[in-house]
Amino acid sequence: MDLVQSSRKLISDMIQLAGSQMKLFLMDAETTPTVSCAFAQSEVMQKEVYIFDRIENKTSSENIKNLKCIVFVRPTAQNIERLVKELQDPRFSQYYLYFTNTINKYDVKRLAESDKNETVREVQEVFLDGIPLRKDLFTMNLNHIFDSSFNVKENEAERIKSGIIALLLQLRKAPAVRYQKTSSNCKKIADEVAQFIRRENGLFENAKSDTTLLVIERSQDIATPLLNQWTYEAMIHEMLTLTNNRCTCTDQSIVLSELHDDFFAKNIISNFGEIGQNIKALISEFQEKKHINKNLESIQDMKKFVEDYPQFKKISGTVSKHVTLVGELSNLIQKHNLLEISECEQTIVSEGDQNKCINKIRALLKNPKTREVDILRLVLLYAIRYEGTQNELESLYRQLGPHRSKIEQTVKALLSYGGSRRRPADLFGGQSTIDITKRFIKGLKGVENIYTQHSPYLKTIVEMCQRGRLDNYPLLSNDCDRMDNIILFIVGGATYEEAAFVRSLNERRAQGFGGPAVVLAGNCMLNTKS
Helix, strand or coil, X not given: CCHHXXXXXXXXXXXXXXXXXXXXXXXXXXXXXXXXXXXXXXXXXXXXXXXXXXXXXXXXXXXXXXXXXXXXXXXXXXXXXXXXXXXXCXXXXXXXXXXXXXXXXXHHHHHHHHCCCCCEEEEEECCCCCEEEECXXXXXXXXXXXCCCCCEXXXXXXXHHHHXXXXXXXXXXXCEEXXXXXXXXXXXXXXXXXXXXXXXXXXXXXXXXXXEEEEEEXXXXXXXXXXXXXXXXXXXXXXCCCECCEEEECCEEEXXXXXXXXXXXHHCCCEHHHHHHHHHHHHXXXXXXXXXXXXXXXXXXXXXXXXXXXXXXXXXXXXXXXXXXXXXXXXXXXXXXXXXXXXXXXXXXHHCCHHHHHHHHHHHHHCCCCCHHHXXXXXXXXXXXXXXXXXXXXXXHCCCHHHHHHHHHHHHHHHHHHCCCCCCCCCCCCCCHHHHHHHHHHHHHCCCCHHHCCCCHHHHHHHHHHHCCCCCCCECCCCCCCCCEEEEEEECCEEHHHHHHHHHHHHHHHHHHCCCEEXXXXXXXXXXXX
16 A cells, blocks of 8 residues: 555556647646655656646636646536636647546536537546655645534535545555544544445445555544654654645755655654764765765766766755754754653653643743743643643643633633543553553653653554454444555544654564554644644
């Protein structure tokens, strides 16, 4: 289940079907990041695609009859309307129409009727209706999906359903569909997905029944998105914000793709200490190559330099990019006292000594380096962890000064969404004798890294899935023949901490340790601010 490679194949097939001759690639706001996360622009240009445009842009009246036009858009009413107008007065010699999902017969008829000049050569549903951030990570960039009662809005629920269906068809899976029992949002979305699979069984004719689709909600674990992160990709998203594999750092736009950046691919889930050592090794390699390239004393030396130059230039760019990133992350950590804040967060979510937690928070609230966002995250984590201890929470509120009103409102909203009534009792570890003993032994032994003690609740869900203990996740369709794969869709957004856990699972599987392959998907990627 490699989302990036399957996306690349689908896009390559679109372009190849258009044949030779210069081509224009016409996309919409949602398919543009899909293509950019699967391919570098230079790669697409090698396939004779020389112009990229958005269907939302006001089209010029200039005809370019020597170009073929590949259209890759979502089958929305607005896009169909735009295509109808385009085909009525075509600017290009041929059109190849590809839709990310199912298109209804009425819209196909409208497109056919508008094609008076017979320029359309192909119309296909390609089922690529989301963004493949990584081979095991999928998002839809769909934010603000809830109404004031924390129900998923109707349009957003339909969009999520479409995205999940396309993901299943892209991976050729006919899964057992399960959902979080305590979430009406998950039940509604999972039910519609299961109904679609039954109704359109012809689309799933060649799909394998070796997968469990689990639709869960963010309300099960609202602690994970609030924590500072210490693995490379998660740190970048938490401190700088990653959008479609891009971030802005010191006024530079930086692309982070595991396809074209070997260092990033190898270090996505490395912790901050490891990153420093690996950057040092990368710089040493670069300096060694730079020294070799200085000694151009013969024609053979020059020839060798020319042959190696693209690789040398690539390493140079990689070094510059990651030194800039790690330097900025280090600056932010020191400037905002994030190590001490993170230690306090981990104490709250992993240890459970309430007096120790509240004393640490009080000390940090007095520290002038502590930002408002960090004050908010500490109070929120405390409120989630010790829900019901109103006196202690009130004593923290009195220390907040001008931030009090805003933080109190946020605490109230967050507890309404993901408080103890809406989340599993064992989010912070159960109260059974075994769980208490485990925490006691862990405390005696100490931990290797105090900043990464926390494990997302997703780990517990995957373990329950592997053991077949899914009583709280009812089945809406026939069970799978065998569970070789798990697709987890989080309604409300996934996090890069959860993505790191999934990646580590898949890496262990690739090394021969067994277990199902896991794909993590969500309507968006969360950090503390979002």
